[in-house]
Amino acid sequence: MKFRFPVVIIDEDFRSENASGLGIRALADAIEAEGMEVLGVTSYGDLASFAQQQSRASVFILSIDDEEFSSPAAADKAIAELRAFVSEIRLRNSEIPIFLHGETRTSRHIPNDVLRELHGFIHMYEDTPEFIARSVVREAKAYLDSLPPPFFRALTHYASDGSYSWHCPGHSGGVAFLKSPVGQMFHQFFGENMLRADVCNAVEELGQLLDHTGPVAASERNAARIFNCDHLYFVTNGTSTSNKIVWHSTVAPGDIVIVDRNCHKSILHAIMMTGAIPVFLMPTRNHYGIIGPIPKSEFAWENIQKKIAAHPFAKDSQGKPRVLTITQSTYDGVLYNVEAIKAELDGKIDTLHFDEAWLPHAAFHDFYGDYHAIGEDRPRCQQSMVFSTQSTHKLLAGLSQASQILVQDAENNKLDRDVFNEAYLMHTSTSPQYSIIASCDVAAAMMEAPGGTALVEESISEALDFRRAMRKVGEEWAGEANGHWWFKVWGPDDLSEEGIEERDAWMLKAGERWHGFGDLAEGFNMLDPIKATIITPGLDVDGEFAERGIPAAIVTKYLAEHGVIVEKCGLYSFFIMFTIGITKGRWNTMVTELQQFKDDYDKNQPLWRVLPEFVAKNPRYERVGLRDLCKEIHAVYRAKDVARLTTEMYLSDMVPAMRPADAFAKMAHREIERVAIDQLEGRITSVLLTPYPPGIPLLIPGERFNATIVQYLQFAREFNERFPGFETDIHGLVKEVGEDGKSRYFVDCVR
Secondary structure, three states: OOOOOOEEEEOOOOOOOOHHHHHHHHHHHHHHHOOOOEEEEOOOOOHHHHHHHHHHOOEEEEEEOHHHHOOHHHHHHHHHHHHHHHHHHHHHOOOOOEEEEEOOOOHHHOOHHHHOOOOEEEEOOOOOHHHHHHHHHHHHHHHHHHOOOHHHHHHHHHHHOOOOOOOOOOOOOOHHHHHOHHHHHHHHHHOHHHHHOOOOOOOHHHOEOOOOEHHHHHHHHHHHHHOOOOEEEEEOOHHHHHHHHHHHOOOOOOOEEEEEOOOOHHHHHHHHHHOOEEEEEOOOEOOOOOEOOOOHHHHOHHHHHHHHHHOOOOOOOOOOOOEEEEEOOOOOOEEEOHHHHHHHHEOOEOEEEEEOOOOOOHHHOHHHOOOOOOOOOOOOOOOOEEEEEEOHHHHOOOOOOOEEEEEEOEOOEOOOHHHHHHHHHHHOOOOOOHHHHHHHHHHHHHOOOOHHHHHHHHHHHHHHHHHHHHHHHHHHHHOOOOOOOOOEEOOOOOOOOOOOOOHHHHEOOOOOOOOOOOOOOOOOEEEOOOEEEEEOOOEOOOOOEOOOOOOHHHHHHHHHHOOOOOOEEOOOEEEEEOOOOOOHHHHHHHHHHHHHHHHHHHOOOEHHHHOHHHHHHOHHHOOOEHHHHHHHHHHHHHHHOHHHHHHHHHHOOOOEOOOHHHHHHHHHOOOEEEEEHHHOOOOEEOOOEEEEOOOOOOEOOOEEOOHHHHHHHHHHHHHHHHOOOOOOEEEOOEEEEOOOOOEEEEEEEEO
16 A cells, blocks of 8 residues: 655755756656655755654655855854754654765764764765665665554555455445445545455454454554553443443452542443442542542542441442542543552552543653553552553544553552453454554554654643743733733643743642642642643632623633534633644634634624524524623523532532442333432432533432532523523433423432
């Protein structure tokens, strides 16, 4: 299969009619005659930007002309430019071939630190262009052949070999789509290669995901090496499934499990599926609705034992807890010091599981230190096995649903791969999507040093520049009269150039008002700077409402209609991530769109003008101004004191009345009744109740409704009726529309 990676020639005479120009173009023609594309440019331009093109090139050929050495000063300048460019390339790519070419200059004119990075030195008039071209093309092909990791290499070879296949899927490499007009559209949209690569697990030459053989196994081993773990498994249906695999490999009915209350719903599903008895560790929260860390004291073994002893279903259980699951990187980027947790709980809990769906990048930059689960030269536990589940598709370059499970053996407790694979088989499709496997393979290969480090470094740098840009805009508005306002990015107050790149600047320190999480333990928590939560005006971290406010839901609807889609929206905050795919253009567009929102808000532009798609679906807002709508919704939030209500409901006493699996079984057997909101207090839910935002389950099956939670549901009901289009989405809340056209809400409870 032919890939497009041109040979890049950088020579100021590339387009000149002098002897140098004729010579370099003759070389370019000879290279093209060998079947390689050539891209010729006359200068480096911006070094960092040009160096990023290493991902698109097969070779760089750099000119050292006699004119550049016409004087000592000119020579120094030429060498400085050359050194800077080569350094920028090698920061990202240690393997791509780099050649120098000149007329009379030799290696004695080039410093050793540059020479050692080269693959050859071309003298234009000593060999024929054709001979030099063959040498360049040989190096280019060797480099390109080294790039594909094992599974992706095998898949590309299979897709391009022209074999007829008699196995599933039924579209037979895309041929079936060509027999229908709409199928033709589908084929043209996705392309031949994707469809030829969509194959069945019967293809022996590609190996088996289910039993980890062949190129699949080779790629998993390669990824394990890159991610510095003992075992690594690709998962093609997301980290929700990865979490369930980990749990089913270690948890059985009646086992005690220690769980972060701020866990993904897949962990709660695993609790119901395994029949485990959960004992929860409670995280902090601030009044922005941002979930903070579990205090370090909650991890103390004596405190966990007290929680177990006080739990109605756990207190009589025998044996130590089977698993601890912690959300390692909360949605907003709060991290734990993993070594501190390991030191406290090694051997006391069988398995330490870190749900790192939002943190796969951390292993590739020293900035993150011990604030991720498994890394190079990190000490092992003596007894407890460490698992990390990571969403390759969230922060790295995987396709949607690409995930992986990382395992670090303990000194005295090694993974039994056969036993583990029984749980793996329980949750893995027998028809996995091979493009997702390939993306897991490639995403890991992309993080190989030095490229992976450079990608994460770039993400951090772009995130810091965005924060500084937002702060600069705010400072300029603060100098204006009439109380001008602006958005802020949640994080440390000090965004000075000095020190902001250091880890200590991002530590959550005790009592600092910016985070609002109280007296946190020293060195235990850090904020990941690439997670940026933008705070809108109207609410402070203490839960106090201002006279004027701008609910975040209005801002995000505005952004969406202007081509900017955000990840998560709260009452007065919304969230964006600086993944390795973020560009300067993207975050600068965010800044300019927020400026545009501010301008339209200050002018109270009519919604039909600034939110035409929204108004078309909700015509009642047609005559409303943008500022007027913000004022109206803010007034309701303020009157109901919603910030404190939502904080208190998550911190309220949630009493377990049944084991989660037993309560869920009541639903499966239809031994439930649909209870109206006003009658819920004291009832036992049989379903997960999950408000969005933040998408964290509020109640799990088997727990009782309390007055605070009922009050929140009553607020949501009233708000949804008053502000259609801005409805609070609560999974588990059943909506029924009566004959009178009014919506009524219910929850399925144990009968």
